[in-house]
Amino acid sequence: MGIIKVGIDMSNIREIAKRAGIGIATVSRYLNDNGYVSEESKKKIQKVIEELNYTPNALARAVFTKNSKTIGLMVPNISNPFFNQLASVIEDYAKNMGYNIFLCNTDDDKEKEKNYLEVLKSHRVAGIIASRSQCKSEYSNINIPVVAFENHILDNIITVSSDxxxxxxxxxxxxxxxxxxxxxxxxxxxxxxxxxxxxxxxxxxxxxxxxxxxxxxxxxxxxxxxxxxxxxxxxxxxxxxxxxxxxxxxxxxxxxxxxxxxxxxxxxxxxxxxxxxxxxxxxxxxxxxxxxPIEEIGRTIVELLIKQINGDEVAVKDYILQTKxxxxxxxxxxxx
Amino acid sequence: MGIIKVGIDMSNIREIAKRAGIGIATVSRYLNDNGYVSEESKKKIQKVIEELNYTPNALARAVFTKNSKTIGLMVPNISNPFFNQLASVIEDYAKNMGYNIFLCNTDDDKEKEKNYLEVLKSHRVAGIIASRSQCKSEYSNINIPVVAFENHILDNIITVSSDxxxxxxxxxxxxxxxxxxxxxxxxxxxxxxxxxxxxxxxxxxxxxxxxxxxxxxxxxxxxxxxxxxxxxxxxxxxxxxxxxxxxxxxxxxxxxxxxxxxxxxxxxxxxxxxxxxxxxxxxxxxxxxxxxPIEEIGRTIVELLIKQINGDEVAVKDYILQTKxxxxxxxxxxxx
Structure with missing residues (x-):
C-alpha cells in the first residue's frame, strides 16, 4: 500500500521515556508493537500515556504494523433482521479474537459500497467482510484481506454462504x-x-x-x-x-x-x-x-478473515454451510 | 489531544510533486488540506496518487487537520428496528454533509461502549454520536465533539431526544x-x-x-x-x-x-x-x-454535531422533539 509513511515524533517518545524512566528504544518497541517489552515497562509506559491524556495509538500502530485490530463489516441492509443478527454474531466472534467492528451500511448500492471501501482502506482496517457485494474490480489490489458473504467478488476472494x-x-x-x-x-x-x-x-x-x-x-x-x-x-x-x-x-x-x-x-x-x-x-x-446457520456463518467468516490477517494459509474456495x-x-x- | 504527531514522509511528497510537475509546498497544502490549491493542481495530484495506487489519505489528513470526515455512531441495539432506522437516517444526513458513519453496537453494555470510545478516539473520528450511553466520565477530556441521544452524559454535552x-x-x-x-x-x-x-x-x-x-x-x-x-x-x-x-x-x-x-x-x-x-x-x-420524529431526530443530531466539528457555537442544552x-x-x- 503505503507510499505514505508516518512516524511518531521523536520528541514525544523522549517525553514518554523520560517520564517513565525507561529507554527510548523500549518505548519505541512498545509503541510500534515490534519487539519485546517487559510487563513492568509496559505498565510504566501505559501510566505515562494515561497521565498525558494520550489516546492509545491504534492509528499510529496500524500504520506501522498494518494491523489496526479493526475489521470493516459491510452489510447490505441493516434493517433486514437477518443482517442485523449476522452483524451481532460477527461482532461477538471478532471481539473474542480481539478485533473491533466498524459497520458500514451499503444499501445494496454500488456507489455507497465503493465509497465505504475507500474509507475502510484509508482507516487502514485489518480486514474487510463484504456481504452481498455489488462490486468486483474495486476489490482488486487493495492489499487488505477480504471475505465475501453470499455474492462472489473476485477469484482470489473467499466466499462464505449458506446452501x-x-x-x-x-x-x-x-x-x-x-x-x-x-x-x-x-x-x-x-x-x-x-x-x-x-x-x-x-x-x-x-x-x-x-x-x-x-x-x-x-x-x-x-x-x-x-x-x-x-x-x-x-x-x-x-x-x-x-x-x-x-x-x-x-x-x-x-x-x-x-x-x-x-x-x-x-x-x-x-x-x-x-x-x-x-x-x-x-x-x-x-x-x-x-x-x-447464522452462528456458524459468523464464526466461519471471522475465522477465515483473521487467518488471512495473520498470514496463515487458507484455501480460496466457496465455504457452503448447511440449511435446514x-x-x-x-x-x-x-x-x- | 495529540502528544503524538505524525508526518508524511518528505520523500513521498517529493515523488508526487515531481510526477505531477507541481511544487512541493502545493502538494503538502493539498495533502494537509490547509491552504489554497488550484483545481488544476488538485487534478494533477489526484492523478499521480491514483497512478501510485495510493489510498486517499483520510488517515494522514485526519491527523493533521483533526477532521477525518468520519463520525462514530454508537447504537445500543442494532436489532431494535427503531435504532436501525435511526442509524440509516443519520447515515443519510451525514453523507449529505460529506461524512461517513462507523456504526458501533454497544448492546447497552458500559464496557463495550468504553472500548468503542477508545477505538473511535484512536481512529481520530471527527465526532461521536452516543445513543443511550451507559457511560459518564469516560467522555470527559476527549476533545472530540459529541452529541448524546436520549441518555445524558455530561453537562457540557448536548442531548437530543423525543418528548x-x-x-x-x-x-x-x-x-x-x-x-x-x-x-x-x-x-x-x-x-x-x-x-x-x-x-x-x-x-x-x-x-x-x-x-x-x-x-x-x-x-x-x-x-x-x-x-x-x-x-x-x-x-x-x-x-x-x-x-x-x-x-x-x-x-x-x-x-x-x-x-x-x-x-x-x-x-x-x-x-x-x-x-x-x-x-x-x-x-x-x-x-x-x-x-x-425519526427524520428530525437524525437531522438535528447530525447538524448539531457537524456545527461543533466546524467550531461553530451551539447552545449546550436539551433538544427535545415532539412526539405524536x-x-x-x-x-x-x-x-x-
Missing part, C-alpha cells in the same frame, strides 16, 4: 408435502446470488415433481412501501395455496398483505420464508422458514 | 379515551432515561384521571427469549384491557404472547407501543404507537 440452492429445494418439498397445488414463488432481486440460488433450487425441485410454479420478482430486499406496491400489483395473490418468499422480512410483508385481504394463514394459504431471523417468531402465525427446515405455524396442516 | 414524557402522557390518554379500565404498563429498564420518562408521563396522566395503573419492568430492550420469559412470569396478563409497552419491538413480543394465550386484540385488550418503527406496520393487527399519536388497529374501538 441456498438446497434451501430452495427444501422449501418446495415442504409445501409439496403439505399438499399445496397452486404454488407461487416470490423471487428476490437478480443481483442477489443467494436468493437466485434459492429460486433455482425451488424451481428444480418443482420440476422433479412435475409441478408448475408461478413466480414474481421483487425489486428490493426489504422496504415496506416498495414491497407493498409490489404486492398490490398482484391482483391474484389470494388464488395460491402455497407461497415461498425469498426471505423472512419480505414474507412478513406478504403475510400482512394477505391478512388485510381476509386470506387466512395457514388455512387458505401456507407460507414459507428463508433465513430464520427473529422476525419469524414475532409474527402470528409464526413463520415456517429455512434456517441459515424450521416448521412453524404458517404451514400447519389443516385440521380435518 | 418522551409527553409521549407517555398521550399513550395513557389514548387508552383512557378508548375506555380501557384495567391498564397495565410494561416499563423498560431503569437505565434508559427515555423509557423512564415515558413511564412517568403515563403514570402522571393516569393520576390526573384518578386511574390506577399496574406496571411491570422489563430487564432488556429487546431480546426475544428474555422478553418471553418476562411475559411467561406474568400469569395474569390476560386480565388487562389496555397495555402500554415502552417500545414497539417489545410490544410485538407482548402481542405474540397474548395471541398464543387466545386473547384477541383489540377486542379483549388494546395495545399501544412507542417509536413508530417499521415493525408496527408489519404486525397484525397493526400497532398503535407514539411517533418519534399514530392510531392503528391495536386500539380500534369495538364494533357495537
Amino acid at each position: 441456498n440452492y438446497n434451501g430452495g429445494r427444501m422449501a418446495f418439498e415442504h409445501l409439496y408435502s403439505k399438499n399445496c397445488e397452486r404454488i407461487l414463488q416470490i423471487r428476490g432481486p437478480k443481483s442477489f446470488e443467494a436468493t437466485e440460488l434459492r429460486f433455482e433450487g425451488f424451481m428444480d425441485a418443482a420440476k422433479d415433481k412435475g409441478v408448475e410454479v408461478s413466480f414474481i420478482e421483487f425489486q428490493s430486499d426489504f422496504q415496506v412501501e416498495m414491497l407493498e406496491a409490489d404486492i398490490n400489483s398482484m391482483n391474484d395473490i389470494s388464488q395460491y395455496d402455497g407461497i415461498f418468499v425469498f426471505n423472512d422480512i419480505a414474507a412478513a410483508t406478504i403475510m400482512r398483505s394477505l391478512k388485510k385481504r381476509g386470506v387466512t394463514i395457514p388455512n387458505q394459504v401456507k407460507i414459507i420464508g428463508f433465513d430464520n431471523s427473529f422476525i419469524g417468531e414475532l409474527l402470528y402465525p409464526s413463520l415456517t422458514t429455512i434456517n441459515q 427446515l424450521i416448521e412453524r405455524e404458517t404451514t400447519l396442516s389443516l385440521e380435518i | 418522551n414524557y409527553n409521549g407517555g402522557r398521550m399513550a395513557f390518554e389514548h387508552l383512557y379515551s378508548k375506555n380501557c379500565e384495567r391498564i397495565l404498563q410494561i416499563r423498560g429498564p431503569k437505565s434508559f432515561e427515555a423509557t423512564e420518562l415515558r413511564f412517568e408521563g403515563f403514570m402522571d396522566a393516569a393520576k390526573d384521571k384518578g386511574v390506577e395503573v399496574s406496571f411491570i419492568e422489563f430487564q432488556s430492550d429487546f431480546q426475544v427469549e428474555m422478553l418471553e420469559a418476562d411475559i411467561n412470569s406474568m400469569n395474569d396478563i390476560s386480565q388487562y384491557d389496555g397495555i402500554f409497552v415502552f417500545n414497539d419491538i417489545a410490544a410485538a413480543t407482548i402481542m405474540r404472547s397474548l395471541k398464543k394465550r387466545g386473547v384477541t386484540i383489540p377486542n379483549q385488550v388494546k395495545i399501544i407501543g412507542f417509536d413508530n418503527s417499521f415493525i408496527g406496520e408489519l404486525l397484525y393487527p397493526s400497532l398503535t404507537t407514539i411517533n418519534q 399519536l399514530i392510531e392503528r388497529e391495536t386500539t380500534l374501538s369495538l364494533e357495537i
